[in-house]
Amino acid sequence: MIQNPTSIRLNFTYALSRFYPNLRPMDVEATSLSEILDLITQQHAGFRDYIVDERGALRKHVNIFLDDALVQDRETLSDSLAGVKEIFIMQALSGG
Amino acid sequence: MQSMNRLLVGTRKGLIVFHKTAEGWSFEADHFLGVPVALVYCDPTTSYWWVALDHGHWGFKLHRSLDLGSSWEELPAPRYPEGSMINAKEPAVLKYIWSLQSTSRGDGSLWIGTVPGGLFLWREHHAALNQSLWEHPSRSQWFGGGMDHPGIHSIVVDPTCPDVVYVGISCGGVYKTTDGGRTWSVKNKGLRADFLPNPAAEVGHDPHLLLACDADRSVMWQQNHCGIFRSTDAGEQWDDVSALKGPANFGFAIAVDHADPQRAWVAPGISDVVRVPVDRKLCICRTTDGGRNWQTLDRGLPSLSYDIVYRHALISHQEEVIFGTTTGNLYASHNGGDRWTSVSNSLAMVYALALSPQ
Numbered sequence: 503m504i505q506n507p508t509s510i511r512l513n514f515t516y517a518l519s520r521f522y523p524n525l526r527p528m529d530v531e532a533t534s535l536s537e538i539l540d541l542i543t544q545q546h547a548g549f550r551d552y553i554v555d556e557r558g559a560l561r562k563h564v565n566i567f568l569d570d571a572l573v574q575d576r577e578t579l580s581d582s583l584a585g586v587k588e589i590f591i592m593q594a595l596s597g598g
Numbered sequence: 599m600q601s602m603n604r605l606l607v608g609t610r611k612g613l614i615v616f617h618k619t620a621e622g623w624s625f626e627a628d629h630f631l632g633v634p635v636a637l638v639y640c641d642p643t644t645s646y647w648w649v650a651l652d653h654g655h656w657g658f659k660l661h662r663s664l665d666l667g668s669s670w671e672e673l674p675a676p677r678y679p680e681g682s683m684i685n686a687k688e689p690a691v692l693k694y695i696w697s698l699q700s701t702s703r704g705d706g707s708l709w710i711g712t713v714p715g716g717l718f719l720w721r722e723h724h725a726a727l728n729q730s731l732w733e734h735p736s737r738s739q740w741f742g743g744g745m746d747h748p749g750i751h752s753i754v755v756d757p758t759c760p761d762v763v764y765v766g767i768s769c770g771g772v773y774k775t776t777d778g779g780r781t782w783s784v785k786n787k788g789l790r791a792d793f794l795p796n797p798a799a800e801v802g803h804d805p806h807l808l809l810a811c812d813a814d815r816s817v818m819w820q821q822n823h824c825g826i827f828r829s830t831d832a833g834e835q836w837d838d839v840s841a842l843k844g845p846a847n848f849g850f851a852i853a854v855d856h857a858d859p860q861r862a863w864v865a866p867g868i869s870d871v872v873r874v875p876v877d878r879k880l881c882i883c884r885t886t887d888g889g890r891n892w893q894t895l896d897r898g899l900p901s902l903s904y905d906i907v908y909r910h911a912l913i914s915h916q917e918e919v920i921f922g923t924t925t926g927n928l929y930a931s932h933n934g935g936d937r938w939t940s941v942s943n944s945l946a947m948v949y950a951l952a953l954s955p956q
Binding site: 517518521548551552553555556557559561563564593594 | 653654655656657672674675677678680689691692
């Protein structure tokens with residue numbers, strides 16, 4: 503079944519503003535997280551490489567929340583976006 | 599002779615730049631404040647400044663300045679090709695950028711050494727994995743030492759013949775190409791790996807840093823996990839030149855005199871399991887006779903110290919010798935180490951140093 507994309511609001515950790523000062527919450531239509539990273543990267547060069555490694559796996563200390571739920575598939579980001587209204591790209595807390 | 603007027607210090611809290619004054623090194627600026635700068639490099643062919651940033655969260659990044667730090671650009675970091683595997687189970691992704699070295703081909707291209715063991719050739723905004731070394735049949739015998747995975751921390755290029763390149767791998771050993779990276783051979787003869795069942799194994803050695811002397815390219819030095827080794831035949835045979843008595847034995851860093859193949863400096867520690875200065879006295883050791891004798895140089899250095907000098911944090915240029923430590927101290931000598939002065943005692947952990955002519 504083809505999923506109809508619905509508008510999803512993207513929110514970003516403040517930590518990313520150091521590298522992307524113009525990064526603001528945005529609304530996108532997409533059916534996968536990978537597609538969302540591509541959409542952001544079109545506007546903010548290199549963004550994808552800050553979030554995932556060269557295989558496309560989520561970096562160890564980066565978290566993505568689909569509404570309130572932590573992303574499940576950190577390797578290929580295949581989580582369904584059906585019904586998701588908001589996505590948060592956050593840094594995991596590590597170290598002191 | 600060219601003088602070096604700026605000192606680049608890669609620390610856990612950013613890149614700190616000092617400039618030379620009549621009184622010594624003076625703070626000029628910092629860059630990437632708060633970000634670990636794992637590696638700094640000034641390309642002698644272009645005077646461009648390069649840094650590798652270790653963003654814990656966001657991955658390793660490569661930045662370059664064409665104008666002595668006035669502005670910086672982020673460049674694409676090396677990427678392991680899809681399907682690359684460290685071993686049968688683990689996919690290869692960039693973990694660490696551990697060495698940068700001009701190819702000496704005059705086109706601004708660079709060799710980049712990384713963890714988990716890939717050597718990349720950076721040219722025209724793209725870094726390509728050297729497949730020949732990556733697919734070397736002995737790579738399955740490499741393993742991590744300190745790092746989780748093997749890594750290339752040393753790249754030595756013969757500027758008079760850029761097809762000749764050596765790399766130092768922890769743990770793997772020394773590899774050499776004479777055809778620009780198309781084929782590689784192992785150059786570990788004479789090294790000792792006390793941590794292996796067979797210390798004379800062909801592969802699996804741990805050279806902490808590998809260097810060659812510009813004035814005589816057949817003379818190479820390495821501070822190894824198991825002592826200090828020197829070669830006088832371009833790596834064909836290595837001889838143990840560690841001090842029989844005295845501290846010059848275990849360490850990470852080594853610097854060589856590029857005009858005098860007999861002279862080198864090391865920064866000793868007690869051992870791999872006790873990483874503090876011998877007798878807790880910070881010192882640099884110098885040889886002027888090819889490693890037969892080592893002199894302890896500690897005038898101006900503290901007699902109670904827990905500092906260790908990382909492999910890229912000891913450098914020399916003519917009579918200038920400079921080192922930075924894990925506890926944020928930076929010392930310099932302008933007379934080959936006979937006397938040290940403190941540049942700063944309150945930096946963050948120092949990972950790497952580089953000198954820039956401008």
